[in-house]
Amino acid sequence: MTTTHTLFDDAVQRVRAGNTAQSEAISLLAQLTAEEKLGLLDGDQDFWSGMAEMTQGYNRTPIVMGCVDRVGIPGLRFSDGPRGVVMGASTAFPVSMARGATWDLALEEQIGIAIGAEVRAQGGNFFGGVCINLPRHPAWGRAQETYGEDSYALGEFGGALTRGVRHHAMAVSKHFALNSMENGRFVVNVTADDATLHEVYLPHFRRTVEAGVDGIMTAYNSVNGEWAGQNEILMEGILRGQWDFQGVTVSDFLLGLRDAGKSLHAGLDVEEPFQQQRAQHLEADLDAGRASWADVDRAGRRILATQLAFYARELDDEPSIDVVFSHEHRALAREAAATAAVLLKNDDVNGQPLLPLDASSLRQVAVIGRLAGLANTGDEGSSNVRTPHVTTPLEGIRTAFPGASVDFVEADDPSTAAASAASADVAIVVVGYTSADEGEYLGNIMTSHPSLLSLFPPAPEGVDLGALMDAASDGGTVMGSAIGGDRRSLRLRPIDADIIRATVAANPRTVVVIVTAGAVIAEEWRHEVPAVLIGWYNGSEGGTALADVLLGHHDATGRLPYSIPKDESHLPFLDIDATEITYDRWHGQRLLDRDGNSAAFPLGFGLSYTTFSIDQVTVSPVVDEHFDATVSVSNTGDRPGRHVVQLYAVIDANDFPRRVLVGFAPVWLEAGETKTVTVEGSTRPTNRWTDDGFVPASPSAVIEAAAFSGDKEAATTTLDLL
Numbered sequence: 001m002t003t004t005h006t007l008f009d010d011a012v013q014r015v016r017a018g019n020t021a022q023s024e025a026i027s028l029l030a031q032l033t034a035e036e037k038l039g040l041l042d043g044d045q046d047f048w049s050g051m052a053e054m055t056q057g058y059n060r061t062p063i064v065m066g067c068v069d070r071v072g073i074p075g076l077r078f079s080d081g082p083r084g085v086v087m088g089a090s091t092a093f094p095v096s097m098a099r100g101a102t103w104d105l106a107l108e109e110q111i112g113i114a115i116g117a118e119v120r121a122q123g124g125n126f127f128g129g130v131c132i133n134l135p136r137h138p139a140w141g142r143a144q145e146t147y148g149e150d151s152y153a154l155g156e157f158g159g160a161l162t163r164g165v166r167h168h169a170m171a172v173s174k175h176f177a178l179n180s181m182e183n184g185r186f187v188v189n190v191t192a193d194d195a196t197l198h199e200v201y202l203p204h205f206r207r208t209v210e211a212g213v214d215g216i217m218t219a220y221n222s223v224n225g226e227w228a229g230q231n232e233i234l235m236e237g238i239l240r241g242q243w244d245f246q247g248v249t250v251s252d253f254l255l256g257l258r259d260a261g262k263s264l265h266a267g268l269d270v271e272e273p274f275q276q277q278r279a280q281h282l283e284a285d286l287d288a289g290r291a292s293w294a295d296v297d298r299a300g301r302r303i304l305a306t307q308l309a310f311y312a313r314e315l316d317d318e319p320s321i322d323v324v325f326s327h328e329h330r331a332l333a334r335e336a337a338a339t340a341a342v343l344l345k346n347d348d349v350n351g352q353p354l355l356p357l358d359a360s361s362l363r364q365v366a367v368i369g370r371l372a373g374l375a376n377t378g379d380e381g382s383s384n385v386r387t388p389h390v391t392t393p394l395e396g397i398r399t400a401f402p403g404a405s406v407d408f409v410e411a412d413d414p415s416t417a418a419a420s421a422a423s424a425d426v427a428i429v430v431v432g433y434t435s436a437d438e439g440e441y442l443g444n445i446m447t448s449h450p451s452l453l454s455l456f457p458p459a460p461e462g463v464d465l466g467a468l469m470d471a472a473s474d475g476g477t478v479m480g481s482a483i484g485g486d487r488r489s490l491r492l493r494p495i496d497a498d499i500i501r502a503t504v505a506a507n508p509r510t511v512v513v514i515v516t517a518g519a520v521i522a523e524e525w526r527h528e529v530p531a532v533l534i535g536w537y538n539g540s541e542g543g544t545a546l547a548d549v550l551l552g553h554h555d556a557t558g559r560l561p562y563s564i565p566k567d568e569s570h571l572p573f574l575d576i577d578a579t580e581i582t583y584d585r586w587h588g589q590r591l592l593d594r595d596g597n598s599a600a601f602p603l604g605f606g607l608s609y610t611t612f613s614i615d616q617v618t619v620s621p622v623v624d625e626h627f628d629a630t631v632s633v634s635n636t637g638d639r640p641g642r643h644v645v646q647l648y649a650v651i652d653a654n655d656f657p658r659r660v661l662v663g664f665a666p667v668w669l670e671a672g673e674t675k676t677v678t679v680e681g682s683t684r685p686t687n688r689w690t691d692d693g694f695v696p697a698s699p700s701a702v703i704e705a706a707a708f709s710g711d712k713e714a715a716t717t718t719l720d721l722l
Helices: 007-016 021-029 034-039 047-054 096-100 105-121 151-165 194-201 203-210 232-242 260-266 277-288 293-312 327-340 393-400 414-422 450-455 465-472 494-506 542-550 588-595
Strands: 063-065 076-080 126-131 170-176 189-191 215-218 248-250 342-346 364-368 405-409 426-432 510-515 531-534 580-582 612-619 626-635 641-650 659-669 674-682 687-690 693-696 700-706 715-720
Touching: 007 021, 007 293, 021 293, 034 277, 034 293, 076 293, 096 105, 096 151, 096 327, 105 126, 105 151, 105 327, 126 151, 126 215, 151 170, 151 194, 151 203, 151 659, 170 203, 170 232, 194 203, 194 687, 215 232, 232 260, 248 293, 260 277, 260 293, 327 542, 364 393, 364 414, 364 494, 393 405, 393 426, 393 542, 405 414, 414 426, 414 494, 426 494, 494 510, 531 542, 588 659, 612 641, 612 700, 612 715, 626 641, 626 659, 626 700, 626 715, 641 674
Parallel strands: 076 126, 126 170, 170 215, 189 580, 215 248, 364 405, 364 426, 426 510, 510 531
Antiparallel strands: 063 076, 342 531, 612 626, 626 674, 641 659, 641 700, 659 674, 687 693, 700 715
């Protein structure tokens, strides 16, 4: 068999031999025709044929952009994410927010390696699933796609996923920037001052750039009066000029820019995913001087250099297709799901904590709630993973309790739930949300804002635009579903609260498992229930992992990646249908702290099946924005467990958060064991943005080595910041 050798292959070899990817990109670009150069700047598929194909199933195979067969350029071969590979029938990992609850960067990097392998095995090379948008408000419909409310943690997790994916594929972080409203994402203008941008909404993107991210996807929304996909300040000013990003910028799909020439001049390299606005208008824009061929060449160099650098670097061995939904990846998904579960309450019942359960002592178990038997891995829009099997909570519990009779009550009926619970040794109530309640949203956006339709090429004869848009709104096959979107309530359905109260009244041995991504306010029922566990949208093996935690085969190890308030009034203002909104630095735990409102459960909170103490902390001097904290941690209980040491800096400065997260590390300890743990800390969250760049907000900070934000048992020391 003869393999054709291409100009691209030759360029890759020269990069491996020591030439720069940028110099080789210039040489390769010079050998392309004008038509081929323009073809690099958008997708390879005709718009309407691509739309028709996506209504049969979004991103089932790689979406290719910028392939040039004549010279062997493979193109950017896109797969969406972030809970796994959208292509094919892949492993569904817990959603990103659940993985944020693990506080485990090494585990996240492992997941990135697995996801990258499944991308590569299915013909992809460009993973658009490093989602690190900050959820300013927990009602955001796509909160499940990101890691938590804290900028520092977002950056660390985004960096870990990036490092993992890059073993096999190019990694793309998104959505740059200020994207945290779903219903209004195509029309809203988000205003933020420079300090808010640089201190709160951009640091996590900078961290992924430092981790080597290959691509940045822009957001749909407008930022300070300009659409993100054609925002020169964001792309050329901050991303390139300040952070020296060397990769490729790509638009969000279909509606990610409004002006072909302007987007190119502003620094957007690729319009995703099809031949759309640039195919229609860019040549005329070039002729009219609204963009230049220098802009074309600049984007072309970046597109080619990114691919050359990827193919020239040392990758892991190429995986076979058998890696997809493999035993190893399912085991990793199970471990991540178990590690993520957050135990919020575990009160004594008859003299001892209700959890973990003892399977040998149980003869009858009541499993209550419509979600217990549902394969519920999260949003069914662009992040949906078509995993071959999902272990539901009901299936996991039945398998884990072979000696018990399991009675399943699916109906929304408090009296039936109470009757089942009354005769059971334990009642497990599974409540929360589905893709109908939160997730990606398309809805009636096109009919409400018909100007968006002008961004599509004219429909060819015989194509029914209405039918295509209806298909796009059915089950999220193109851009999201007509259901989902931003949550209009942060509480459970009233019937769920009624079922919980009826169940616990009938049986005090009641566990409530909440399926959610963002915060759930539970003040109307949580004080009546002994045990509450956040179970998340937990992937292919979520039900098995839930049983692992309920039985104590796996310690309760998750910690909240956000704060849960006691009342909606303690949150930032939000109008999910707004077309104009201003963001400031106050949200989440830092807003609660500023206003003196105690959280129902603070950032970083979570119980274990054992107990811990943090007895001492010392810190090294700051070097290049980093310091090390040496912490003594003890397991003071009678069983093994995992603690998460969290470092917070307490700052005394006006108009600045009182307490900021600056480091974290999980540690496993045997019963009675003490370990000395080194936690890497960063001073970046303690810096204030000024006209002269970042400066310390205060000359020094008190460093707390804590179990959660505001932990009164934290060990403390002082760190000089100047």
